[in-house]
Amino acid sequence: MNFTHWWQLLFYGFCLITLIQLFYYCFFFFRLAFYKPNTKTASQTQPVSVIICSRDEAANLAKNLPGSLVQQYRTTHEVIVVNDNSFDDSKYLLEEYQKTFKQLHVVELKQEARFIPGKKFPLSMGIKAAKYEVVLLTDADCVPASEYWIDKMQETYDEDTEIVLGYGAYHKKSGVLNKLIRWETFHTAMQYFSYALAGKPYMGVGRNLSYKKTIFFRHKGFTAHNNIASGDDDLFIKTAATPSNTKINIDADTFTLSEPAKTFGQWAKQKTRHYSTAKYYKPLHKFLLGLYSLTQFLFYPLLVASILFYGWQYALIVFAVRFIMQAIVYYLCMKKLNEQDLYPWFLFFDIWMFFYYIIFSFTLIRKPKRVW
Template sequence: MLYYLVLYVRLALYKTHKKDISQTHPVTVIICARDEAANLAKNLPGSLLQQYRTTHEIIVVNDNSFDDSKYVLEELQRQFRQLNIVELKQEAKLIPGKKFPLSIGIKAAKYEIVLLTDADCVPASELWIDKMQQTFDDDTEIVLGYGAFHKTKGLLNKLVRWETFHTALQYFSYALAGIPYMGVGRNLSYKKTIFFRHKGFSAHNHIPSGDDDLFINMAATKTNTKINIDKDAFTLSAPVKTWSQWKKQKQRHYSTGKYYKPKHKFLLGAYSFSQFVFYPLLAASLIFYCWQLALIVFGVRFLIQAIVLYPAMKKLNEQDLYPAFLFFDIWMFFYYLIFAASIVKKPKQSWK
């Protein structure tokens, strides 16, 4: 209940402050792709057709693809002058994952502000670049955006979107509390200056994943990080279609959590533990202790969640999940059981 009342309520109550003076900055959008010909043909035009009046470029790092990515990109480059292609033809054997191609893309960027997304993502609007860059000012070096998933039918889609919302509820709220700890590579922006000041991903090059959350965990501070939850600044991705794909995806993400700063590991771990033990202890209290008191505790917790979750969901356009939030909350007990092994399991070395 303390996490909801002290942390998560910050996102629920958050209001975007409009700037008195709107300034536009040159922006480099960077997309890393490996064997993503179909996704590039489908999604890349969404980045290329942005309504942005200031100088910008789109860099696609084609990382050793064996499919038709090269030809798809060359055809799009004929139509859009702002598209620049970086072809990688050699593997970085000692740097597994996406970090090497992303580093190459950042080094090739012409402009100070880089905006990151993935090949399977499409901007939610033609104002994505404009809205994200508006968050920057002289003190801001990192902007955390929301990478949503398309809404489709089925239980898996709802569970994927709930987990995505729940993660965003955490990292946005922590950032608003002055203790930012992660961002998602589907929608993330920072300045090249901070990337080079921290020597890129050198501190965790040996870890296949973490190009987004581990870098932000290392570089983000109370004063240099802001969030952007404007719906025009979202990106949208196609969710996984099978349970096994989702499990692999989440295992890769959770394998990086053990490298977070101690204070973040403690806060996140304590919350997960409290969430995990709540329902078993509730059941035990109902059976072996005082069922009236147990129901009062459950009711107060439920009410606090209901009050905080709806405005937070509405801000992230996930309010259709609200009627079933109790089901999703109970589901988290099983979620932690399924993915607990990911904390100690060695992650896959390839990013694709």
Template sequence: MAFLSLIDWWQVLFYVFCVVALIQLLYYWIIFQRLAWYRPSEKIQSQQHPVSVIICARDEAANLARNLPGVLVQTYPTTHEVIVVNHNSQDETRYLLEEFKKTFKNLHIVNLEQEAKGIPGKKYPLSIGIKEAHHEIILLTDADCVPATENWIQKMQDAYGEGTAVVLGYGAYHKLPGLLNKLIRFETFHAALQYLSFALAGMPYMGVGRNLSYKKGLFFANKGFSSINHVLSGDDDLFINRVANKGNTGIMIDQDAITLSTPKKTFGDWWRQKNRHFTTGKFYKPTHRFLLGLYSLTHFLFYPLLILSAIFFDWRISLGIFLVRSITQAIIYHKAMNKLNEKDLFAWWWLLDVWMFIYYCIFAPALWKKPKKNWH
């Protein structure tokens, strides 16, 4: 009887594996394929809107010296300004910006020399920057980011159409040698596959501050960051989670519209960065938490259940299910990576997908940890 009971348990385990695999496939077939096959509708007339680019900086002199020129030399003929909010920097940021101002008249410098009590992170300087903006369309990036091309402003604002109030862009990382660079870039691509696909499915839940645009009126109509001021991060993803919806959100994934950041050089630095980002997920809307949690859980369980099912049930059936999922992933990853200019990662996609099991083990505890209060 004990032996028969053990057989029954392995059958149950196999059925659980089948359900997990089916859920994974449904995400790829229903949600993620939207980005893979996405083609923006052709605009009869392309309008150029006045744009205010906003960058918040704190002790970012080196990054600004390297990246700010890429923002200031954009080929955008319509009225636009670049606002840099210098938030209590102790380095050479102020003097560097003053030198840039001599050459670039559309640079607007806002020097803040005080902290906002009870408002951690960069929500306060970003709020000031939006308040100072002269134009309705706000375009955000970070001091450690540079536009991939001189057409970044043009492409991002071109995503605005009738009713659009939010535009989600893709913030990539520079391609550098080494395994860590591939891990960081794949995780960034994997996150973008989710938030861009969900937006196309009418369920936008986040954006990234490295490349994000929304209307000034939307910001003030929702009282800015007032509902999330108590959260360390969230000036990008939590704000979008609260204000974006099916009718007001668009995406822009043209390769001219991508921004590039320098990735962390050590695993420890990346771990600390991701820990800060993970702390905001618990504040998402319940529907988003459920859908994202279900995807992550089934993604995490897939490979352990695959191995157990292959060993203790029937390796041929288990292998068949694995191949169906792998072929589905390969097709969607290939097309989506091409769209986001990450096609060099495709040769590694299967190993990187297996790596995600370890990734969940390492970073999942951050969902319950209380973050340290620092600026970034």
């Protein structure tokens, strides 16, 4: 076989990679891009227990906890803070808040849970202490984007719904790192929201997640993966979510906002911990997510090779088809998740993903640390 045939096969491979990518955009991501929640004829409110786990996060609690305490919600609710073996001033700060906010309840943990790393034990204690069926989870470093976070999140529930996935965004700041962090967060959310809409939910984020106590205890909490430090959000959703019991809520009032990492090293550490759970996903989800990542990783090397060695006109036509599809999907999805300022950068971010996968690929085989 001569070199011409080799480059022809390479171009055909590039076309196949592009077709697979277009499948993901058309079958999955279009669902979020054109998503419209069902209009409810009647509104129902129910008691809600907000649960926040904290360890040595007095500064974050001072900054963010008031956002959960001043929610405008016309039905009974409580805010539970699980203070997990903190050595800072969290205990005294929470005692001061309790004098003003009667809905605030504190669960003090003074002993470590042996053989259960991460925040799964304190979160389990918070859920057990919750008075109400609907629990709404967030983190100490998060603040609700509006005073209607509780109200709008619980509105999503109906008779069949047991899990509601929300969006945990990051504060918008200047700098390329901030945009990279928010792009990765958006890109991940676009996937798990779209998969949930396609009836294949596989993860949520603990920064903004709600489910019912009954489903938590039905699946025996986190016992299936108690030995893993992370995964209190995505691995639980992997276990408990079904096509019929899971909904999403992307109303801007339901977003939570977190402070992004200040250095690339801090962000890399966070991503290492988060991605270490991917190996425990269901085989179908691992296949779908892995195939998408692989084709995204191979797209630009094959594009460059096709331009150089086959025919730049044909290669650019294939590129243009995918680019137009991306432009439509990203614009609509970013608009829904209030990340429109990232849109002019999307081609740069798409190329960056090639390097992103190289940098973070080792997390799939690295053993996660037993801390949270």
